[in-house]
Amino acid sequence: MIKMKQKKLIPILVLIAIGISFLFADTKNTPRLGQEITSEEIAKWDISIFPDGEGLPEGQGSVHEGEKIFQSKCIACHGKNGLGHTADQLAGAQMSLTSQYPEKTIGSYWPYATTLFDFIRRSMPMNAPGSLTNNETYSLTVYLLYLNNLFDKDGKMTAKELVEVKMPNQNGFINIYEMEIIHK
């Protein structure tokens, strides 16, 4: 007898649960049209790279390779040795951040080396963004770090070495948003 009752009870409970979920959806009054997507598909989209290295792909690069790519694809806008032209100065800062004419280069200003990889791969070069391979991006990243005296000329770079690069100006920023939240 008890078993019979339980059997009847289960469908009733299921119906109640469905009813509650409908009620919940109704309160939101939204059609809930989002389609679930697999992590393999997301991997094709997700090109964000974090300072701790999350998102960095396989691959490696060298200063030598990076210099070659820079000469052919970057120098026209960023100038010889990244000293700047129609685009940002990337290296060779002479004037400090507290001077009258501060030079904000990768070496003097950028807080994280991973940002270089993320930005080069997604946005550069401007006439063909997204065209660089992961290896080419590692090479350009390490070449620019080398120009800023932050990497050895003969060094090889993979995700591991990139995360380990400590940028001189990493502590040069004040997080205004968090400060204001704390003071509230």
Next chain:
Amino acid sequence: MDRKNDRYLKENQVAENGLLDRRLFLKKGLQFGVITSLASTVTISSAKDKQSTSQNKSSDLTWMHEPGKSFSTYGLPSKFEDNVLRYPSQNEAVPGNGVSWTPLHLMEGAITPNGLHFERHHNGVPQIDPKKHRLLIHGLAKKDLIFTIDDLLRYPMQSKTCFIECGGNSNSGWNSQPSMAEAGYFNGMVSCSEWTGVSLSILLEEAGVDKKAKWLIAEGADAFAMQVSIPMKKALDDAFLGLYQNGERIRPENGYPVRLIVPGWEGVLNVKWVHRLKLSNRPVMARNETSRYTELQPSGKARMFTFVMQAKSLITSPSAHMILKQSGLYQITGLAWSGKGKIKKVEVSADGGHSWAEAELQEPVLDRAFTRFRIPWHWNGKPTILKSRATDETGYVQPERQQLLKERGRQGFFHYNAIINWHVDNDGFVSHVYDKDETKKTNSDISIDSDWN
């Protein structure tokens, strides 16, 4: 007659040098016949508008004697308004990298027409086929979800009239020489539209926000793949996915088919062509939140994540390059806005900041939207300086230039919101000036305007 005028002006003066009661236009309009008809002669100096007097006879007005043009499928401005244009300023090597300024000095009211909304692109305007566009929400959520534009169009919509201002608007103010451009062409990287779309909180809740998700990383589907980090608190509070701008679908240069709207916060966070939102426990530290859109201070440290656009105001007429043709009555008008809420008051000075009077605010005064202000002014024909000063509902008061420079130095590049001076000379010519004591000791400086990359 003259004595009557003097008495009338004295009775209605609310601050020195001819600023009159703001209610005069509304309530006492008729009495203005007493002093003089409103001088409608604030003109742009370059305008050539000489008309032959014979045109005043209706028989010579050809458009009254022949049928007009037929209907049009999409209306355009009058050909006589062909000077009301955005002013593009771009990187010589990359034409799609730069800005175009809204001509605020040629406009009235509080809404920016879609074709005049300012632009800031990093690598051009993508021509996106809405059928191929997808929005992905993923990361620290129960489900990773993908939406089509047709999906988004089925969700309940909301509208908000709000300004969007580039963090770098008015940045020539950091220079030691005042910009000589027209008002809109150095302050017009701000515009105001009615945006309509889907609340982000609805879609984020559909995905199921993990408690650890404190930041939302947004990315655009342009060639730059523009990426920024936005606090989840703000994303859930009032951010939304804009699909319509002033009633029509968003223009390509403003993010078609879908743009993130983050009311009151820096323009760069209002990601155009948005196609990916990643829920994260920390910011991604993208290029445009580290090496750019941060403000170097005199200490050598830089302000970062300075999201809110603080209160600001600007007299749009009379303003730089305009000419007051004769002494008499003018309307001073301009715009004020604050990223923190409603504008509470706008004060105007016609004597270089010694005395101030409250301007009339155009109703409705909306949260984080353009607020149009107006006040009548009797110009006595002598040189003077006009200023406006906004106060928002939090009590924040727009700073004088010297105060802002003292706090931030000159290398911040972003978030310049100081009071702007318009100098009126003997001939009625209006120009942009800094305070006298600064102009004396200035030397040549690099031009910040050219530094868009």
